[in-house]
Amino acid sequence: MADILLDHDTLLERDKKLLHPQQHPASHSDPLIIDSGEGVWIKTVDGRKFLDGLAGLWNVNVGFGRKELADAAHAQMVKIAYSNNYAGMSNVPAIELANKLAGFAYPSLNTTYFTAGGGEANESAFKTARYYWKRRGMPTKVKIIARIDAYHGLTMATMSATGMSKFWTMFEPRVPDFLHIPAPNPYRYKGDQRPGESVGQAAARALEEAILREGPETVAALIAEPVQGAGGVIVPPEDYFPLVREICDRHQVLLIADEVITGFGRTGEWFALNRYGIEPDILSFAKGVTSGYVPLGGIQVSDRIREEIFTANPQNAWLHGFTYSGHATACAVGLKNIEIIEREGLVDNAARMGEQLRTGLETLKEFPNVDNVRGLGLLCGIEFVKDRDSREPDDDFCAQIWKASRAKGLLVRNIGATLAFSPPLVISADEVDYVVNTLREAIAEVTASPAG
Numbered sequence: 001m002a003d004i005l006l007d008h009d010t011l012l013e014r015d016k017k018l019l020h021p022q023q024h025p026a027s028h029s030d031p032l033i034i035d036s037g038e039g040v041w042i043k044t045v046d047g048r049k050f051l052d053g054l055a056g057l058w059n060v061n062v063g064f065g066r067k068e069l070a071d072a073a074h075a076q077m078v079k080i081a082y083s084n085n086y087a088g089m090s091n092v093p094a095i096e097l098a099n100k101l102a103g104f105a106y107p108s109l110n111t112t113y114f115t116a117g118g119g120e121a122n123e124s125a126f127k128t129a130r131y132y133w134k135r136r137g138m139p140t141k142v143k144i145i146a147r148i149d150a151y152h153g154l155t156m157a158t159m160s161a162t163g164m165s166k167f168w169t170m171f172e173p174r175v176p177d178f179l180h181i182p183a184p185n186p187y188r189y190k191g192d193q194r195p196g197e198s199v200g201q202a203a204a205r206a207l208e209e210a211i212l213r214e215g216p217e218t219v220a221a222l223i224a225e226p227v228q229g230a231g232g233v234i235v236p237p238e239d240y241f242p243l244v245r246e247i248c249d250r251h252q253v254l255l256i257a258d259e260v261i262t263g264f265g266r267t268g269e270w271f272a273l274n275r276y277g278i279e280p281d282i283l284s285f286a287k288g289v290t291s292g293y294v295p296l297g298g299i300q301v302s303d304r305i306r307e308e309i310f311t312a313n314p315q316n317a318w319l320h321g322f323t324y325s326g327h328a329t330a331c332a333v334g335l336k337n338i339e340i341i342e343r344e345g346l347v348d349n350a351a352r353m354g355e356q357l358r359t360g361l362e363t364l365k366e367f368p369n370v371d372n373v374r375g376l377g378l379l380c381g382i383e384f385v386k387d388r389d390s391r392e393p394d395d396d397f398c399a400q401i402w403k404a405s406r407a408k409g410l411l412v413r414n415i416g417a418t419l420a421f422s423p424p425l426v427i428s429a430d431e432v433d434y435v436v437n438t439l440r441e442a443i444a445e446v447t448a449s450p451a452g
């Protein structure tokens with residue numbers, strides 16, 4: 001692309017013609033206008049440099065500036081960028097990527113449907129779950145159970161599954177037949193916990209109670225992120241997901257794993273439910289599959305679902321689809337992206353660097369407002385409190401740390417009282433130290449002279 005000749009101020013003025021996701025005048029008063037990136041670093045048009053501690057939006061797993069991915073896109077575009085992929089036609093990269101992904105995340109998930117992103121993937125998952133039960137002769141199984149603080153996207157149905165009410169209020173009424181149960185948050189469990197019961201057991205019991213209350217004959221699926229990302233990096237206790245799998249099986253409820261963030265290595269596993277030794281029935285993926293270089297997402301369905309809705313009923317069309325499903329260029333980039341993650345051992349690096357990052361974040365407990373440090377691989381959070389005894393969340397303090405970190409060249413995300421980290425998986429030991437040291441300076445500065 002030709003160099004941008006416009007200066008920062010002119011671009012800022014021109015940016016007013018552009019509507020941004022979740023735009024708000026206050027949060028967009030001083031946007032960073034990004035110009036380029038390399039590894040974990042990004043630069044703005046006015047020459048500022050930042051370590052992108054969120055890897056774009058939890059997605060740039062292989063880091064910025066990968067020429068190989070540009071070359072893969074270029075080669076495919078020159079051949080043919082896009083072709084109709086609806087029934088009756090196919091293309092080579094989509095076939096190759098679906099084959100690469102067969103059994104890749106979980107052994108029983110061998111069939112892939114591609115979308116352009118995570119919201120479309122979850123929409124596809126909900127529709128597939130409902131259709132599956134119709135084919136099984138149980139058409140009343142339509143409800144989707146999700147968890148409080150879940151994030152599954154912002155289309156009408158995925159917004160209704162998302163478990164944060166701030167995303168609903170402007171657009172209600174929500175789509176019916178979506179309900180929410182408590183998140184398995186070991187640090188702040190908000191459900192009912194009986195004496196002697198672990199948080200994992202209590203949260204799993206909340207699922208079973210919800211299924212029984214609604215009637216198992218009305219429930220199609222549970223959708224769950226293995227680690228709740230945008231809801232505050234909530235890592236479930238180890239006993240939670242095995243119990244969830246048992247409960248879903250007991251009541252004939254499908255388990256949809258929303259691995260839009262956790263997929264493709266972020267947690268130090270290729271896919272996060274492997275950690276708990278269970279498989280979902282449907283997997284949603286997006287961000288990490290192309291590391292954000294081009295939009296791509298999708299679902300994978302279990303062999304059982306495939307058999308029921310496709311193989312056993314060849315006379316029935318599956319009337320679901322998007323123009324960009326199986327986009328040839330996007331799939332070519334996806335294939336190359338997975339090759340890079342494999343070749344460079346980035347999943348192992350995520351596990352190792354994640355460990356170093358959490359160890360570093362733990363040292364910040366020298367400050368009285370720092371409390372819970374949590375995470376899996378390179379998906380981490382640190383929570384700020386007014387004091388450790390009350391554990392009262394300190395959202396304002398967290399917002400100030402976010403701002404001070406940004407001024408010092410570190411981009412992270414503040415979610416309430418939690419600061420979230422999900423840097424590119426290529427991050428080095430020195431760069432992890434930079435993250436921790438910058439954060440230490442930011443906390444020291446804010447502690448010394450709190451705003452307001």
Ligand SMILES: Cc1ncc(COP(=O)(O)O)c(C=O)c1O
Nearest residue numbers: 117118119151152153225260261
């Ligand atoms: C877990 C999860 N699911 C779904 C989505 C929605 O993806 P998209 O923004 O591509 O629609 C996101 C986006 O951040 C996500 O974090």
